[in-house]
Amino acid sequence: MSNAYATDVNSPDTTAPVTAAVLNEDWLAVILGLAIFILGLGAVANVDLIGWVVSTSVWGNVSNAISPVSKNYASLGGVGALLATYVGLTLVLSAGVAALKTDVKKFALAFTAVFWLAYAGWFIGNYANFAAATPAEFQKFGISWSLRLTNEGAFIFALILGLIIANVFPRFAAAIKEAVRPELYIKIAIVILGGVIAVTVAGRLGFATAVIVRGIAAIVEAYLIYWAVVYFIARKWFGFPREWAVPLASGISICGISAAIATGGAIRARPVVPILVSSLVLVFSVVELLILPFVAQGFLSHEPLVAGAWMGLAVKTDGAAVAAGGITDALILAKNAAEGVHYQPGWILGTAAVIKVFIDIFIGVWAFVLGYIWTNHINVTRDADKAKASEIWQRFPKFIIGFVITFAIGLYFALGTSADVAKSVPGAIAEANSLRLIFFVLTFFSIGVLSDFRLLWREGFGKLVAVYVVSLFGFVIWVGLLISWIFFHGVTPPLGS
Amino acid sequence: MTHFTQTELDNELHRAPVEPLLPVEKKLIIWSLSVGLVLLAVLAAVNHFFPVTT
Numbered sequence: 001m002s003n004a005y006a007t008d009v010n011s012p013d014t015t016a017p018v019t020a021a022v023l024n025e026d027w028l029a030v031i032l033g034l035a036i037f038i039l040g041l042g043a044v045a046n047v048d049l050i051g052w053v054v055s056t057s058v059w060g061n062v063s064n065a066i067s068p069v070s071k072n073y074a075s076l077g078g079v080g081a082l083l084a085t086y087v088g089l090t091l092v093l094s095a096g097v098a099a100l101k102t103d104v105k106k107f108a109l110a111f112t113a114v115f116w117l118a119y120a121g122w123f124i125g126n127y128a129n130f131a132a133a134t135p136a137e138f139q140k141f142g143i144s145w146s147l148r149l150t151n152e153g154a155f156i157f158a159l160i161l162g163l164i165i166a167n168v169f170p171r172f173a174a175a176i177k178e179a180v181r182p183e184l185y186i187k188i189a190i191v192i193l194g195g196v197i198a199v200t201v202a203g204r205l206g207f208a209t210a211v212i213v214r215g216i217a218a219i220v221e222a223y224l225i226y227w228a229v230v231y232f233i234a235r236k237w238f239g240f241p242r243e244w245a246v247p248l249a250s251g252i253s254i255c256g257i258s259a260a261i262a263t264g265g266a267i268r269a270r271p272v273v274p275i276l277v278s279s280l281v282l283v284f285s286v287v288e289l290l291i292l293p294f295v296a297q298g299f300l301s302h303e304p305l306v307a308g309a310w311m312g313l314a315v316k317t318d319g320a321a322v323a324a325g326g327i328t329d330a331l332i333l334a335k336n337a338a339e340g341v342h343y344q345p346g347w348i349l350g351t352a353a354v355i356k357v358f359i360d361i362f363i364g365v366w367a368f369v370l371g372y373i374w375t376n377h378i379n380v381t382r383d384a385d386k387a388k389a390s391e392i393w394q395r396f397p398k399f400i401i402g403f404v405i406t407f408a409i410g411l412y413f414a415l416g417t418s419a420d421v422a423k424s425v426p427g428a429i430a431e432a433n434s435l436r437l438i439f440f441v442l443t444f445f446s447i448g449v450l451s452d453f454r455l456l457w458r459e460g461f462g463k464l465v466a467v468y469v470v471s472l473f474g475f476v477i478w479v480g481l482l483i484s485w486i487f488f489h490g491v492t493p494p495l496g497s
Numbered sequence: 498m499t500h501f502t503q504t505e506l507d508n509e510l511h512r513a514p515v516e517p518l519l520p521v522e523k524k525l526i527i528w529s530l531s532v533g534l535v536l537l538a539v540l541a542a543v544n545h546f547f548p549v550t551t
Binding site for chain 1: 506509510511513515516518519521522525526529530532533534536537540541544547548549
């Protein structure tokens with residue numbers, strides 16, 4: 001790809017026309033996420049099915065860094081748990097991608113590299129001098145300084161490792177591309193996250209509902225305000241043709257890759273246009289991911305939910321936004337803990353994820369609206385090619401169904417069962433959550449590997465980069481912050497016990 | 498088309514004739530912004546009168 005532009009951004013809708021595949025990446029994420037979640041719930045019935053998954057802690061001594069998530073599998077030891085996690089994920093994901101008609105052997109080989117490199121990045125990032133965040137941890141590890149990244153903030157190391165591979169070893173990046181699937185990994189993680197959020201909010205349903213309702217404001221902002229302004233800027237100030245302006249506006253304002261590809265398809269753009277825009281979206285989402293959580297920790301540590309909503313609104317692509325929510329959650333909680341305030345974990349991440357999911361729900365509707373206008377009023381096509389309402393469902397991100405199902409199941413187990421059962425639910429969910437963390441690590445690493453920063457300096461890209469910079473840093477980020485502030489300021493997560 | 502060469506991309510984005518904003522595009526932008534701002538104001542009012550309580 002020395003002088004030709006095309007990317008390998010993995011997404012459910014990779015071509016303009018809607019395909020009729022039986023199983024796509026979205027449905028695969030639903031199946032795998034649900035399977036992991038249900039296996040985790042086995043612990044409620046004292047059947048510990050995934051307690052062997054590796055759990056990684058902040059460490060000062062390597063021997064204490066990793067262990068199985070459940071004491072039932074203590075005999076495995078940390079290394080045994082790590083190997084079991086690798087083997088388990090390789091088998092399950094290989095079976096999954098076989099259903100997508102991907103070369104399983106190639107995938108398994110590439111996944112081996114992706115898993116170990118991503119995990120190595122996270123493992124290094126958990127070293128006490130990088131991740132320890134509270135005075136108690138400083139004392140525990142006998143250290144006087146730390147980057148204070150926290151356990152989840154250490155994902156950044158996996159991202160950086162991916163970026164190094166993409167930009168210094170592009171041939172190796174190309175060799176492992178079969179398993180570089182940030183969209184698949186984050187969607188599986190989001191499906192599992194549905195159950196995790198349910199258990200987090202179970203005792204505070206009124207509060208949680210109020211927070212979710214405020215997610216509606218996010219939809220209005222992303223679709224009706226961001227999109228219109230960015231489209232205007234791209235068309236009027238930068239003179240972009242319509243075919244480019246639509247996916248560009250959708251990528252910057254709605255939800256990155258999925259939205260760029262869905263709306264590009266809806267207006268019948270050539271497939272290469274939204275895919276090219278997506279590669280740019282990914283690069284900028286990395287920039288946001290590396291900066292915004294730390295800005296939020298610095299300036300919004302006393303407004304945790306403003307920070308969570310801001311990540312959901314400002315950071316583009318599902319993977320980067322939800323991941324940014326996770327890092328922000330860890331960073332802000334650590335900062336507050338250092339000041340003696342102990343919030344329940346998960347609320348900032350939950351707010352970011354819920355807002356992102358709310359925004360995602362309407363991608364199909366917005367794509368249809370644009371498709372209708374384009375095929376009826378701008379590039380008038382024959383009847384057979386006109387946008388149809390059925391495209392709303394076809395372009396609907398199906399992994400959201402998985403998120404809703406795990407949320408409902410988690411809520412039922414936490415609130416609708418006997419006290420004895422309900423007591424064991426958080427532990428069971430924690431097992432599934434440990435795999436959710438591994439999928440986050442894989443997402444971070446994969447985003448890094450797909451982010452070719454050399455694009456920014458290539459001839460022809462300057463104008464695309466310019467409209468992105470002007471829109472994102474001049475408008476989207478700040479309006480997102482303002483609206484997050486209006487709807488969430490003064491709202492804090494419940495205090496932990 | 499599966500990819501652009503540098504020259505093709507440069508031609509597309511820098512040398513292609515400018516497409517003027519059509520009335521239907523202007524309508525889309527104006528309606529979208531107007532509805533969005535009104536809805537935001539309504540939601541902000543709802544948020545003010547029914548604040549989240551912990």
